[in-house]
Amino acid sequence: MAHTPLPSARDSMEQDQFLTILSREDALARFEAALFPRALPSERRSLAGALGCALAEDIVAPIDVPPFDRSNVDGFAVRSADLSSVSEAAPVRLKLNDEVIACGIAPEKPVLSGTATSIATGGPVPRGADAIVMVEHTQPTGPRAIEVRRAASPGQFVSYAGSDIARGEALLRAGTLIGSREIGMLAACGIERVSVVRRPRVAVISTGDELVQPGQPLRPAAIYDTNGAIVTAAITENGGDATFLGAIPDNEQQLESAMRKALANSDMLVLSGGTSKGAGDVSHRIIARLGKPGIIAHGVALKPGKPLCLAVCDGKPVIILPGFPTSAMFTFHDMIVPVLRRMAGLPPRSDAKVAAKIPVRIASELGRTEFVMVSLVEGADGLIAYPTGKGSGAITSFAQADGFLKIDALADQMPAGSETEVTLFTPHVRVPDLVIVGSHCTGLDLVTAPLARAGLVVRSIAVGSLGGLAAAKRGECDFAPIHLFDEKSETYNTPFLSEGLELVVGWRRMQGIVFRQDDKRFEGLSAQDAVRAALADPACIMVNRNQGAGTRILIDRLLGEARPDGYWNQPRSHNAVAAAVAQHRADWGMTIAPVAHATGLGFIPLAEEHYDFALVKARKQRPAVQAFLDALASDESRAALARAGFRPA
Ligand SMILES: Nc1nc2c(c(=O)[nH]1)N[C@H]1C(S)=C(S)[C@@H](COP(=O)(O)OP(=O)(O)OC[C@H]3O[C@@H](n4cnc5c(N)ncnc54)[C@H](O)[C@@H]3O)O[C@H]1N2
Numbered sequence: 001m002a003h004t005p006l007p008s009a010r011d012s013m014e015q016d017q018f019l020t021i022l023s024r025e026d027a028l029a030r031f032e033a034a035l036f037p038r039a040l041p042s043e044r045r046s047l048a049g050a051l052g053c054a055l056a057e058d059i060v061a062p063i064d065v066p067p068f069d070r071s072n073v074d075g076f077a078v079r080s081a082d083l084s085s086v087s088e089a090a091p092v093r094l095k096l097n098d099e100v101i102a103c104g105i106a107p108e109k110p111v112l113s114g115t116a117t118s119i120a121t122g123g124p125v126p127r128g129a130d131a132i133v134m135v136e137h138t139q140p141t142g143p144r145a146i147e148v149r150r151a152a153s154p155g156q157f158v159s160y161a162g163s164d165i166a167r168g169e170a171l172l173r174a175g176t177l178i179g180s181r182e183i184g185m186l187a188a189c190g191i192e193r194v195s196v197v198r199r200p201r202v203a204v205i206s207t208g209d210e211l212v213q214p215g216q217p218l219r220p221a222a223i224y225d226t227n228g229a230i231v232t233a234a235i236t237e238n239g240g241d242a243t244f245l246g247a248i249p250d251n252e253q254q255l256e257s258a259m260r261k262a263l264a265n266s267d268m269l270v271l272s273g274g275t276s277k278g279a280g281d282v283s284h285r286i287i288a289r290l291g292k293p294g295i296i297a298h299g300v301a302l303k304p305g306k307p308l309c310l311a312v313c314d315g316k317p318v319i320i321l322p323g324f325p326t327s328a329m330f331t332f333h334d335m336i337v338p339v340l341r342r343m344a345g346l347p348p349r350s351d352a353k354v355a356a357k358i359p360v361r362i363a364s365e366l367g368r369t370e371f372v373m374v375s376l377v378e379g380a381d382g383l384i385a386y387p388t389g390k391g392s393g394a395i396t397s398f399a400q401a402d403g404f405l406k407i408d409a410l411a412d413q414m415p416a417g418s419e420t421e422v423t424l425f426t427p428h429v430r431v432p433d434l435v436i437v438g439s440h441c442t443g444l445d446l447v448t449a450p451l452a453r454a455g456l457v458v459r460s461i462a463v464g465s466l467g468g469l470a471a472a473k474r475g476e477c478d479f480a481p482i483h484l485f486d487e488k489s490e491t492y493n494t495p496f497l498s499e500g501l502e503l504v505v506g507w508r509r510m511q512g513i514v515f516r517q518d519d520k521r522f523e524g525l526s527a528q529d530a531v532r533a534a535l536a537d538p539a540c541i542m543v544n545r546n547q548g549a550g551t552r553i554l555i556d557r558l559l560g561e562a563r564p565d566g567y568w569n570q571p572r573s574h575n576a577v578a579a580a581v582a583q584h585r586a587d588w589g590m591t592i593a594p595v596a597h598a599t600g601l602g603f604i605p606l607a608e609e610h611y612d613f614a615l616v617k618a619r620k621q622r623p624a625v626q627a628f629l630d631a632l633a634s635d636e637s638r639a640a641l642a643r644a645g646f647r648p649a
């Protein structure tokens with residue numbers, strides 16, 4: 001909503017879309033009641049094209065499978081009665097008939113008493129024969145005869161016609177999800193096309209003036225359209241036929257015409273963005289004009305996902321997902337997937353779940369069912385679920401997350417140590433080989449890259465130095481990267497180690513002042529003089545760091561009692577500081593040299609920070625830990641760290 005004016009006081013007094021918040025259960029029940037039962041349209045598809053669809057008809061086997069009595073082994077078709085007295089000591093001699101039955105060869109000669117016919121696995125059993133003897137239990141005697149040394153029971157090694165599937169038997173029932181096994185059964189019966197529930201056609205529209213499609217250059221203040229891609233893929237994953245119609249600006253007329261067109265050609269319409277209270281939030285007003293009964297729920301007690309809007313227009317579901325990608329994703333999976341799958345004739349999703357313990361308290365909003373993404377690591381007795389969420393505006397949490405947990409609407413927190421159930425994003429969790437929990441540094445990726453290339457799964461969870469030390473003490477990780485300065489001893493890291501932990505020296509990061517290269521106020525100055533110059537200019541704005549950050553300690557020392565403009569802007573990362581300066585929201589701040597250089601900013605070095613690792617001694621002998629230690633010491637990593645602007649210790 002970047003280009004939309006913010007709501008004025010007048011707008012907010014005249015809000016016509018005051019959200020009435022429903023519980024998720026209530027909202028879903030009303031939505032489903034407005035849509036079902038309904039007839040599911042069907043279409044005929046080729047076998048390959050039917051994969052993943054629901055069968056719309058019962059399938060009755062049109063033929064017997066196998067279609068004839070078939071030999072299961074390579075050997076000789078015989079009459080079992082001829083071999084009733086046979087033994088190793090008293091073999092029976094059979095005369096060979098003058099034909100060889102290979103696969104696909106119809107036999108022509110009967111097997112009369114005292115004779116046998118050579119037959120291959122899969123060959124049709126000839127008239128008269130009732131058993132097969134394996135070739136290895138026979139011996140050729142002369143040119144046209146064999147000796148058999150074992151008895152054969154009637155029916156031995158024969159699959160009778162129709163024994164697999166009998167003609168007229170119900171092969172598959174309507175509603176069956178067609179997978180490779182079903183396709184195999186249909187193919188065995190010679191069926192080439194089947195009637196399946198037609199995939200619901202779902203139109204997808206993103207809304208917002210600020211959206212740019214991936215592949216296009218990003219304008220200032222614009223962002224890439226994430227929801228278009230997420231929603232389109234999630235529809236395909238759940239049996240829909242998605243058509244992405246692009247991002248439409250926040251213009252009521254343009255949007256209405258796009259929505260009408262989309263609905264005319266599809267069974268369902270999914271929009272995202274513009275459902276909350278911004279002045280440009282117009283789509284819900286349009287819905288009211290699109291058909292009856294219109295909006296079913298606008299506002300659901302979900303977190304993320306409160307502004308979700310569910311509507312039905314003349315029998316077709318119309319949904320507006322919240323704009324934030326994480327909110328869009330969760331609401332889609334939780335509230336839309338059940339409806340989409342029912343429309344596609346598919347069974348509800350069955351998500352895999354695992355039990356896990358949470359190591360930290362998770363606060364939750366009372367009154368909203370909350371979804372929290374988590375990353376799973378192996379603890380001393382079972383799985384540990386670390387929350388990875390960075391708020392509903394963040395998308396990268398997904399990369400580190402294995403699944404999510406749910407906090408009940410009636411709870412305001414989940415206490416540390418709680419046992420909970422984690423719904424997995426994929427059916428299998430692969431517990432990482434190496435777990436790093438603590439302070440994050442871009443240098444870490446340079447050291448772990450060779451491990452990842454060697455097939456090891458490395459999971460690093462950013463919880464800050466102190467959080468990392470706590471995790472290490474509980475034995476939940478292999479390493480805790482830390483950069484903690486001890487004022488008393490004036491040393492880094494070592495004073496913070498407790499029993500069971502050992503220090504592995506990492507690298508040094510130069511901290512310093514960043515400024516834009518063309519800003520003459522800071523050129524050629526020392527860090528102290530630069531801060532003096534900044535304080536002398538009332539128009540100069542700083543960007544600070546969060547309380548608790550090592551960098552913040554340095555900034556506070558330089559500032560003393562001074563509280564310049566920008567002091568209360570306290571982002572949590574080195575990159576955010578650089579972005580604020582590069583984008584002119586601030587004129588100076590403190591960050592590490594590699595980030596300053598990567599952002600093309602001027603840099604005045606101040607002090608070197610020690611970024612080291614607390615190693616959990618009990619886990620030292622693990623192969624992945626040894627691999628990490630080797631990587632850390634390798635020339636390759638040291639060179640990569642140096643190239644990025646770090647100083648390997
Ligand atoms: N005064 C209030 N403000 C907000 C409320 C509220 O109750 N009162 N709710 C907040 C919640 S919760 C959410 S979630 C968001 C959702 O708002 P909208 O659905 O109206 O979405 P937008 O304002 O259009 O966008 C929000 C955010 O997401 C970005 N966005 C939008 N579409 C996309 C896309 N396709 N790909 C990537 N990112 C997208 C957009 O740029 C905004 O940054 O509202 C809160 N505000």
Ligand code: MOO
Pocket residue numbers: 302303304305306307322324327392393
């Ligand atoms: O519902 Mo919003 O999705 O909390 O972020």
